[in-house]
Amino acid sequence: MFSADLKRGSMELLILSSLEGCTRHGYEIGKLLEHRSGGQLEFRVSTLYSVLYRMEERGWIKGRWVEKKGERRRCYYKLTRKGERILVDQRKEWKAFSTMVNQVIGVSHA
Amino acid sequence: MFSADLKRGSMELLILSSLEGCTRHGYEIGKLLEHRSGGQLEFRVSTLYSVLYRMEERGWIKGRWVEKKGERRRCYYKLTRKGERILVDQRKEWKAFSTMVNQVIGVSHA
DNA sequence: GCAATATGCTTCGCGTTACGAAGTATCGTC
DNA sequence: GACGATACTTCGTAACGCGAAGCATATTGC
Numbered sequence: 335m336f337s338a339d340l341k342r343g344s345m346e347l348l349i350l351s352s353l354e355g356c357t358r359h360g361y362e363i364g365k366l367l368e369h370r371s372g373g374q375l376e377f378r379v380s381t382l383y384s385v386l387y388r389m390e391e392r393g394w395i396k397g398r399w400v401e402k403k404g405e406r407r408r409c410y411y412k413l414t415r416k417g418e419r420i421l422v423d424q425r426k427e428w429k430a431f432s433t434m435v436n437q438v439i440g441v442s443h444a
Numbered sequence: 445m446f447s448a449d450l451k452r453g454s455m456e457l458l459i460l461s462s463l464e465g466c467t468r469h470g471y472e473i474g475k476l477l478e479h480r481s482g483g484q485l486e487f488r489v490s491t492l493y494s495v496l497y498r499m500e501e502r503g504w505i506k507g508r509w510v511e512k513k514g515e516r517r518r519c520y521y522k523l524t525r526k527g528e529r530i531l532v533d534q535r536k537e538w539k540a541f542s543t544m545v546n547q548v549i550g551v552s553h554a
Numbered sequence: 555g556c557a558a559t560a561t562g563c564t565t566c567g568c569g570t571t572a573c574g575a576a577g578t579a580t581c582g583t584c
Numbered sequence: 585g586a587c588g589a590t591a592c593t594t595c596g597t598a599a600c601g602c603g604a605a606g607c608a609t610a611t612t613g614c
Contacts, residue, residue, distance in 0.1 A: 336541050338572045339600075343450030344545050345572075351549040361591050370548045374540070381572050383592065388571090406580050406591050425549055430484070431446050432542040435454050438480045439461040439535055448601045449571075455601075471562050491601050493563065498600090516562050516609055 335376055345385050346394075347428055348375070350413065350421040353395060359408040360386055386411060394420050445486055455495050456504075457538055458485070460523065460531040463505060469518035470496055496521060504530050 352363045352370075363386075364377040389395045394417035397409045413421065462473045462480075473496075474487040499505045504527035507519045523531065 336537065337453065340453030340537065340541050342452040342571065342600090343447065347549055348545065359591080365590095367548060371544050374544050375548070378573055379592075380574070380594085384572080384594095387593095404581085408591065427446065427450065428545065428549065431450050432546065434481050434484050435458065435538065436542065438477060438485070439457055439538065452571090452600065469562080475561095488602055489563080490565085490603070494565095494601080497564095514610085518562065 336374070343431075344428060345381065346389060347421070347424040349382075349385055349389070350394065350417060350424065353411060353413045353417070354421065357398075357410045357412045359400075359410045361408070363411075389417070393417075446484070453541075454538060455491065456499060457531070457534040459492075459495055459499070460504065460527060460534065463521060463523045463527070464531065467508075467520045467522045469510075469520045471518070473521075499527070503527075 348367055349363055352358060352366050358366065360383055364379070364382050367375055367377060386395070386397070390397055390411070393414055395411045396414050397411045399407060399409050401407045458477055459473055462468060462476050468476065470493055474489070474492050477485055477487060496505070496507070500507055500521070503524055505521045506524050507521045509517060509519050511517045
């Protein structure tokens with residue numbers, strides 16, 4: 335399990351990327367990301383949903399409630415145009431940042 | 445400039461790594477990391493020093509005040525044994541985390 | 555000689571955010 | 585009908601990066 339501080343900068347990015355090109359509900363997003371990370375990432379429900387609410391408030395994603403009989407009620411989220419742009423930006427920022435950190439903390443400062 | 449949240453998980457690691465095998469004072473650490481990052485990283489003084497105080501309180505680093513005439517007073521920090529271990533751990537955690545995130549947000553989920 | 559700039563450190567309050575805890579409710583299965 | 589998985593909600597807390605303001609000394613340029 336990674337430290338909360340480490341996750342801070344990438345929660346949104348991870349969730350946004352899970353919605354790229356498809357529609358998913360909250361619980362599904364959590365399970366998917368846990369799976370894609372090979373179990374390394376554990377999502378806390380309180381964190382997961384609060385991030386989703388925050389992103390919807392900001393207009394990055396749009397939720398739609400679906401209630402079918404024989405199924406639990408679920409809120410399916412999809413990226414908005416804005417969300418797609420934010421995803422591109424955040425992915426770029428993450429790549430630049432992680433590359434930079436890896437360079438700086440590398441041992442090659444002889 | 446990277447977002448504050450992104451930096452959250454790596455401030456300590458960056459500073460620890462700047463003290464690997466040498467002794468430096470606060471201002472110097474800031475400038476060094478800005479330089480090593482090619483100017484991408486900007487250190488806020490309030491952040492920099494508060495991280496240093498925190499790390500000293502935790503016993504990761506040890507500061508020593510030096511006052512020479514003709515020079516400003518400076519506090520030189522060095523890694524403690526514990527700090528060296530933390531650096532190793534944090535570096536490992538960072539590598540694992542950044543690799544994981546890069547995999548998960550990669551577009552190859554066809 | 556004196557202003558401007560760089561160096562070097564300190565303290566305080568704020569806003570954001572991941573998390574724990576507790577709760578509600580439905581569905582499958584043994 | 586007990587138990588676990590599914591699915592979502594709300595609230596309070598602690599940690600941390602940062603802006604702002606301040607203090608003090610050295611160097612540079614006019």
